[in-house]
Amino acid sequence: MMKYHKFLTPLALAVSLGAANVAAAQQLTMGVRGGPESMDPHFSALGSHAEAAKHIFDTLVWSGDDLQIEPGLATSWSPVDEDTWEFKLREGVKFHDGSDFDAEDVKFSIERIPVVSGPTTTTIYVRRVADVEIIDPLTIHIHTDGQAATLPNDFIRLFIVSSEAAADYSTPETAAQGFNSGAATIGTGPYKFVSWEPKGDLVLERNDDYWRGKGAWETVVRKEIPNDSSRLAALKAGQVDVINYVSSVDYLALQNDSSVDAVIGDSVYVMNLQLDQREDTPLVRAIDGSDLDENPLRDQKVRDAIDYAIDRETMVDIVLEGLGKPANQMMPPGFFGSSEDIPMPEYNPAKAKELLADAGYPDGFEVDLYCTADRLPGDGAICQGLGQMLTQVGIKTNVNAISKTVYFPAQARLEYSMFMNGWGTLTGEASYTLGGLAHSNDPDVKLGAFNRIAYKNAEVDKLLQTGATMMDPDERRATYEAAMEKVMADKAYISLVQLQTVWGAKAGMLEFTPRFDEDTLAFFIKPAS
Amino acid sequence: MLGFIIQRFMQAVVVMAVMSVIVFCGVYAIGNPIDIVIPPEATEEIRLNTIRRLGLDRPLYEQYFIFIGNLLQGDLGRSFVYNVPVLELIGGRLPATLELVLISVISATVIGVSLGIYAGYRPDSWLSKTIMAVSVLGFSVPSFWVGLILILTFAVNLGWMPAGGRGDTVEILGIEWSFLTADGLSHIVLPAVNLALFKLAMMIRLARAGTREIMLTDTIKFARAAGLSEATILRRHLLKLISIPIITVFGLELGSTLAFAVVTETIFSWPGVGKLIIDSISVLDRPVMVAYLILVAFLFVTINFVIDLVFALIDPRIRHGASA
Numbered sequence: 001m002m003k004y005h006k007f008l009t010p011l012a013l014a015v016s017l018g019a020a021n022v023a024a025a026q027q028l029t030m031g032v033r034g035g036p037e038s039m040d041p042h043f044s045a046l047g048s049h050a051e052a053a054k055h056i057f058d059t060l061v062w063s064g065d066d067l068q069i070e071p072g073l074a075t076s077w078s079p080v081d082e083d084t085w086e087f088k089l090r091e092g093v094k095f096h097d098g099s100d101f102d103a104e105d106v107k108f109s110i111e112r113i114p115v116v117s118g119p120t121t122t123t124i125y126v127r128r129v130a131d132v133e134i135i136d137p138l139t140i141h142i143h144t145d146g147q148a149a150t151l152p153n154d155f156i157r158l159f160i161v162s163s164e165a166a167a168d169y170s171t172p173e174t175a176a177q178g179f180n181s182g183a184a185t186i187g188t189g190p191y192k193f194v195s196w197e198p199k200g201d202l203v204l205e206r207n208d209d210y211w212r213g214k215g216a217w218e219t220v221v222r223k224e225i226p227n228d229s230s231r232l233a234a235l236k237a238g239q240v241d242v243i244n245y246v247s248s249v250d251y252l253a254l255q256n257d258s259s260v261d262a263v264i265g266d267s268v269y270v271m272n273l274q275l276d277q278r279e280d281t282p283l284v285r286a287i288d289g290s291d292l293d294e295n296p297l298r299d300q301k302v303r304d305a306i307d308y309a310i311d312r313e314t315m316v317d318i319v320l321e322g323l324g325k326p327a328n329q330m331m332p333p334g335f336f337g338s339s340e341d342i343p344m345p346e347y348n349p350a351k352a353k354e355l356l357a358d359a360g361y362p363d364g365f366e367v368d369l370y371c372t373a374d375r376l377p378g379d380g381a382i383c384q385g386l387g388q389m390l391t392q393v394g395i396k397t398n399v400n401a402i403s404k405t406v407y408f409p410a411q412a413r414l415e416y417s418m419f420m421n422g423w424g425t426l427t428g429e430a431s432y433t434l435g436g437l438a439h440s441n442d443p444d445v446k447l448g449a450f451n452r453i454a455y456k457n458a459e460v461d462k463l464l465q466t467g468a469t470m471m472d473p474d475e476r477r478a479t480y481e482a483a484m485e486k487v488m489a490d491k492a493y494i495s496l497v498q499l500q501t502v503w504g505a506k507a508g509m510l511e512f513t514p515r516f517d518e519d520t521l522a523f524f525i526k527p528a529s
Numbered sequence: 530m531l532g533f534i535i536q537r538f539m540q541a542v543v544v545m546a547v548m549s550v551i552v553f554c555g556v557y558a559i560g561n562p563i564d565i566v567i568p569p570e571a572t573e574e575i576r577l578n579t580i581r582r583l584g585l586d587r588p589l590y591e592q593y594f595i596f597i598g599n600l601l602q603g604d605l606g607r608s609f610v611y612n613v614p615v616l617e618l619i620g621g622r623l624p625a626t627l628e629l630v631l632i633s634v635i636s637a638t639v640i641g642v643s644l645g646i647y648a649g650y651r652p653d654s655w656l657s658k659t660i661m662a663v664s665v666l667g668f669s670v671p672s673f674w675v676g677l678i679l680i681l682t683f684a685v686n687l688g689w690m691p692a693g694g695r696g697d698t699v700e701i702l703g704i705e706w707s708f709l710t711a712d713g714l715s716h717i718v719l720p721a722v723n724l725a726l727f728k729l730a731m732m733i734r735l736a737r738a739g740t741r742e743i744m745l746t747d748t749i750k751f752a753r754a755a756g757l758s759e760a761t762i763l764r765r766h767l768l769k770l771i772s773i774p775i776i777t778v779f780g781l782e783l784g785s786t787l788a789f790a791v792v793t794e795t796i797f798s799w800p801g802v803g804k805l806i807i808d809s810i811s812v813l814d815r816p817v818m819v820a821y822l823i824l825v826a827f828l829f830v831t832i833n834f835v836i837d838l839v840f841a842l843i844d845p846r847i848r849h850g851a852s853a
Contacts, residue, residue, distance in 0.1 A: 037610050044610075045568040119583060119609050120566040123575050176612040198611050198618060199808065200800050223694065225798045226808065229677055230693050234798070237684040237692035374811070405813050409560030443573045 028217040031231045031240035035224040039179035041159035044120040051519040057159040057187035067428025089138040095162045096192045102137040108163035116175040147469040162186040190215045190523035220522040244520045246502040248321040263503040265514025268424040273494040276417040278454045283368035283417035301359035303491040308352035309393040319385045320378045327495040337430025337480030352393040364394025370419040373401035430480035438487045455492040541830040548826040562813035606816035615820040626801030630786045633721040637728035645736025667730025676723045676796040693798035720797040739771030780836040788825040
């Protein structure tokens with residue numbers, strides 16, 4: 001066990017072994033799985049897009065390593081009245097072209113988003129904004145449509161572009177051209193834009209006047225290498241200094257490799273099994289193939305049985321090669337709204353069989369399970385494992401681990417009865433996760449858009465609606481914790497495992513702390529000293 | 530000859546039209562890209578707005594005719610994912626694929642045909658036996674595995690070659706080429722070898738089989754009786770006679786490699802069109818998928834058309850048979 005010790009102390013500054021050839025290193029070359037889709041930060045809400053944009057642009061509110069919100073270009077914020085937030089802006093910040101940052105740029109950026117956003121739409125960050133009012137160059141009032149308690153959380157990916165440089169590049173037709181060429185790619189961030197090509201390299205040079213201080217690297221090259229094996233090979237061959245998303249198979253091999261350091265970080269993704277609660281559900285049958293009188297997944301005993309049938313420890317150790325943690329709720333522990341009072345579910349197949357018999361299914365039943373197989377590390381394998389565990393207690397499970405391009409559209413058409421995919425609490429707080437999944441699907445209150453199992457618990461709905469309007473953080477936290485406890489007790493959503501991600505770096509060269517949102521940011525990677 | 534060309538041309542047009550319908554419907558059937566790309570926080574209103582902006586709310590036939598209308602004006606649409614014209618996106622990456630594929634297919638053909646003729650000409654020598662034995666490997670070992678082994682051996686362990694990516698480029702006729710620089714050449718060697726291996730094996734086998742057959746025919750006997758040197762016989766008679774199947778295969782391989790060099794491009798992080806199309810499929814970037822498949826269809830049709838013409842030139846039977 002000793003030799004794994006180095007790797008199993010995650011979240012620490014895991015990589016600092018000696019000081020090999022660091023002084024000479026002025027360039028950081030990163031091998032990343034995915035890249036930006038445009039140089040316009042407002043084009044896409046994709047994680048890898050925002051990750052690249054964070055090198056060049058700053059956000060109004062910053063999300064830290066554990067997704068806690070911190071001052072960014074705004075130094076402080078507070079609610080003025082029910083539907084107005086006041087943001088104080090940072091003084092003395094300059095854009096890469098030397099012009100001053102002020103309230104005008106914030107207003108311009110917010111108003112630009114709905115015009116230039118692509119299909120992975122960034123309008124979600126400003127969906128609550130009704131109007132932007134400039135009070136003075138460093139004070140801005142955001143008027144919202146109703147109470148918006150989580151507005152600062154929405155702004156963690158609100159990138160600020162220069163209102164002068166981007167003025168002519170703010171229509172859907174001109175935006176890509178202006179930003180991809182560099183004409184409008186003027187931010188306040190730690191690095192200046194040099195060049196980029198889609199799916200190719202993003203080249204950056206240091207912004208010496210950065211308000212957080214000077215970065216460690218003079219130039220940064222961000223290479224897109226989508227294939228996991230190729231990315232690792234590039235690291236081993238010395239073409240890149242650091243890579244993200246080392247696969248679990250490669251991670252095992254790396255443990256015997258002294259040339260590469262592995263850094264493990266917790267991810268925001270939790271795998272959830274979802275059980276359709278409609279009275280008529282399409283893909284559940286009696287064991288002999290005949291129709292059932294009612295949907296067994298609506299029976300609390302059946303749902304409890306399913307939970308008892310799942311061996312989360314085995315899932316983590318065998319299926320995920322140790323790169324995960326058993327999960328008891330839809331968000332990682334410590335997030336705003338995660339409850340500490342939810343017990344870790346017990347693995348007890350005998351009890352599961354008993355409960356099934358109690359519920360009137362002594363011989364079990366048959367169900368088609370659908371999962372994504374290419375979206376997150378291990379999703380297909382977890383699906384297989386799940387199928388076997390359920391079959392063992394008598395629920396004959398046909399496993400269908402399929403491509404996300406087929407899975408999500410079908411899931412949206414409500415074609416599945418039992419399905420599993422990952423959900424990442426990207427904002428670090430519960431209104432995002434519970435509001436999307438656990439509220440009954442109700443467009444009128446704009447909640448439950450991703451509740452694809454017709455789950456409805458009146459108490460949960462009420463808690464989530466009141467929680468969204470609470471301006472006091474402590475009260476709000478307690479409300480979401482209560483909602484989380486109720487949702488998990490109903491077991492229509494059964495959380496299985498929380499994933500972890502692995503970075504690889506040249507041994508002893510770099511020092512960095514993994515971030516919860518999995519961003520690999522050059523500014524926060526330092527040479528080992 | 531003219532009639533032959535016109536006939537073939539008409540066939541090509543019909544194939545293209547049918548292909549465009551199949552591609553469009555197939556891509557449409559996979560599902561709605563919005564379900565994949567839209568972020569979880571999006572409200573229903575945002576969702577509907579996005580769908581409308583991309584024109585996805587229109588019925589299929591309407592979308593198809595808009596597409597065809599634009600296509601006839603040379604506009605293949607804009608990528609959902611990159612918001613740039615598709616033609617620009619594909620065009621920017623085509624040279625990378627083109628140089629990789631041409632280098633590997635041409636070298637595989639030249640080397641493969643030479644080795645194959647030798648193996649057919651002297652079937653009992655130990656060298657021929659070795660060539661044939663090795664060519665079996667070229668067929669039977671999967672190319673992704675060979676690619677990874679090449680990287681492991683030459684890039685990771687020996688450190689002779691880069692592990693992937695495209696090297697420095699020089700601009701000629703407004704297009705960036707990498708095979709003309711030393712750095713670019715060092716990047717292209719491993720993927721080209723990887724891509725060429727299967728084709729090399731096939732060319733060896735084709736050339737050998739052809740050679741063995743032709744060597745026993747009267748043509749060769751008479752040529753020998755006429756006192757021609759062996760070198761002349763091989764060059765002038767044998768090569769010409771075995772070239773028809775080889776040209777067919779060369780054309781098809783060229784097309785399929787251009788269109789589907791995906792595996793090699795992915796493993797070697799080669800910034801070609803194969804990688805682009807795979808990425809586009811995974812996010813259902815419809816304009817790119819459709820445009821790409823249509824271009825591929827066009828490519829195959831063109832290559833087949835050219836091959837038919839070449840046949841007609843080297844084999845008078847085809848020429849006369851068709852125009853009769």
